[in-house]
Amino acid sequence: MTDFNHPNRAIDALAERLLRRETHQLESDQLVGRVLASDVLADRDSPAADVSAMDGYAIRLSDFGSRSAVPIAGECVAGEAPPPMIPNAVLRIFTGAVVPDGCEAVVKREDTIEHEHSIEFLSSARNASPGEHIRRAGENAKTNDCVLAAGSLVTPASIATMVNFGSYSANVFDQVRVSLITTGNEVDRFEQESPRPWQLRNSNAAAIESMLRSIASVRFIDHHHCRDDRFSLAESLEKCLSESDAVFLTGGVSQGDYDYVPKIIPGFGAEIVFHGLPIRPGKPILGAATRAGKLILGLPGNPVSATVGARRFARPLLAKMSGQNDWREHPPQVRLHDSASKSLPLHVMRLVRHVENSFEQGKENAVVAAVPSLGSGDLVSLGQSIGFVEIPPGHSGEGPWPFFAW
Numbered sequence: 234m235t236d237f238n239h240p241n242r243a244i245d246a247l248a249e250r251l252l253r254r255e256t257h258q259l260e261s262d263q264l265v266g267r268v269l270a271s272d273v274l275a276d277r278d279s280p281a282a283d284v285s286a287m288d289g290y291a292i293r294l295s296d297f298g299s300r301s302a303v304p305i306a307g308e309c310v311a312g313e314a315p316p317p318m319i320p321n322a323v324l325r326i327f328t329g330a331v332v333p334d335g336c337e338a339v340v341k342r343e344d345t346i347e348h349e350h351s352i353e354f355l356s357s358a359r360n361a362s363p364g365e366h367i368r369r370a371g372e373n374a375k376t377n378d379c380v381l382a383a384g385s386l387v388t389p390a391s392i393a394t395m396v397n398f399g400s401y402s403a404n405v406f407d408q409v410r411v412s413l414i415t416t417g418n419e420v421d422r423f424e425q426e427s428p429r430p431w432q433l434r435n436s437n438a439a440a441i442e443s444m445l446r447s448i449a450s451v452r453f454i455d456h457h458h459c460r461d462d463r464f465s466l467a468e469s470l471e472k473c474l475s476e477s478d479a480v481f482l483t484g485g486v487s488q489g490d491y492d493y494v495p496k497i498i499p500g501f502g503a504e505i506v507f508h509g510l511p512i513r514p515g516k517p518i519l520g521a522a523t524r525a526g527k528l529i530l531g532l533p534g535n536p537v538s539a540t541v542g543a544r545r546f547a548r549p550l551l552a553k554m555s556g557q558n559d560w561r562e563h564p565p566q567v568r569l570h571d572s573a574s575k576s577l578p579l580h581v582m583r584l585v586r587h588v589e590n591s592f593e594q595g596k597e598n599a600v601v602a603a604v605p606s607l608g609s610g611d612l613v614s615l616g617q618s619i620g621f622v623e624i625p626p627g628h629s630g631e632g633p634w635p636f637f638a639w
């Protein structure tokens with residue numbers, strides 16, 4: 234086990250040991266949020282022919298020599314093959330229509346005086362250069378060019394690209410199957426009755442399950458809740474590992490006598506890559522990988538630590554396992570409003586909320602404010618936050634700091 238001084242180093246070391254999924258074909262209406270396993274190729278040139286970028290007139294540059302009005306010989310409309318160009322005449326053309334053979338440029342209609350059967354060129358049109366307002370065949374992509382690379386996350390924007398090139402389905406990586414184990418004798422659902430003062434509702438299960446269910450490239454498999462018992466924990470972990478690619482646990486990861494998570498993991502032949510990182514909250518976090526490349530993430534039980542840890546560590550690791558090339562996060566930088574706090578020798582994750590008009594304060598970065606919090610058990614501050622900023626060791630003040638939104 235190495236001592237990592239940055240959460241990103243720990244994430245990288247764990248990511249290296251994780252498996253990638255098999256692949257299958259999926260229809261385009263199911264693809265958003267999934268990861269392409271094969272390149273998408275252009276099935277034809279884009280555009281497929283030279284087309285007009287403007288509503289106007291298809292001309293030869295020699296037409297500018299004409300002193301008087303030039304006749305309009307016909308129309309090129311979108312959805313039809315163009316008529317031929319006739320000498321000493323222009324064709325009316327519409328955006329997206331194929332330009333006729335012999336057309337050297339398109340002049341916007343605003344740069345002409347339009348009569349019923351002819352046009353005159355305004356002086357603004359006379360600077361038109363060859364090819365002006367013509368989108369050339371293949372200028373976006375040639376047939377068989379790669380237009381979307383394997384490993385990219387499918388978005389509504391990339392669906393547009395796929396469908397344009399005739400891909401109504403794509404080869405994608407299988408979803409990452411994830412199970413969750415929460416621990417603790419004090420924790421239960423308590424839906425019908427009220428918990429006693431020494432009991433707690435299972436907020437970690439609710440937070441992490443909902444986070445996992447919001448990721449399209451993840452399939453949530455199961456949630457087990459275990460009492461603080463070594464054998465039932467080991468039994469649950471064995472079952473979860475047999476049916477999942479990643480298992481997240483909360484609680485039981487620290488130094489207590491009943492903290493069995495670190496104790497049972499070596500029994501599964503898994504390598505503990507880190508146990509304890511210089512972060513607050515979440516210091517006791519544990520990351521392990523099995524020989525088959527499955528992920529075990531042991532999150533501390535405190536609700537803020539568990540939720541922050543899942544967001545900070547699970548998200549990129551699941552992106553990696555789902556086959557995404559660009560799986561590391563690129564968090565935006567934000568400034569912290571009213572940032573009177575001491576620096577600590579840890580990476581401090583501070584819960585933050587929006588600030589009204591955060592972009593109007595003459596600063597380059599958006600501004601957020603710290604949510605007052607009494608620590609990693611403060612579920613009120615957790616619920617009022619929009620995410621957290623991460624302040625590096627020895628730093629304090631307004632930043633800017635990387636921001637991780639929920």
Ligand SMILES: Nc1nc2c(c(=O)[nH]1)N[C@H]1C(S)=C(S)[C@@H](COP(=O)(O)OP(=O)(O)OC[C@H]3O[C@@H](n4cnc5c(N)ncnc54)[C@H](O)[C@@H]3O)O[C@H]1N2
Pocket residue numbers: 415416417419420433434435436437438483484485486487488489492514515516517532533534535536538609610
């Ligand atoms: N001697 C030490 N004690 C502790 C250390 C340490 O370094 N040395 N670290 C502290 C830190 S930091 C944290 S964080 C906690 C994490 O401990 P565990 O992961 O073992 O968590 P638990 O003790 O099981 O629970 C902590 C806390 O969270 C509540 N909890 C647990 N599960 C849930 C759940 N599913 N939903 C809601 N709340 C939950 C639990 O009742 C406890 O209050 O250890 C410190 N101690």
Ligand code: MOO
Pocket residue numbers: 512513514515516517533535538609610
């Ligand atoms: O760092 Mo522990 O995560 O709750 O306070």
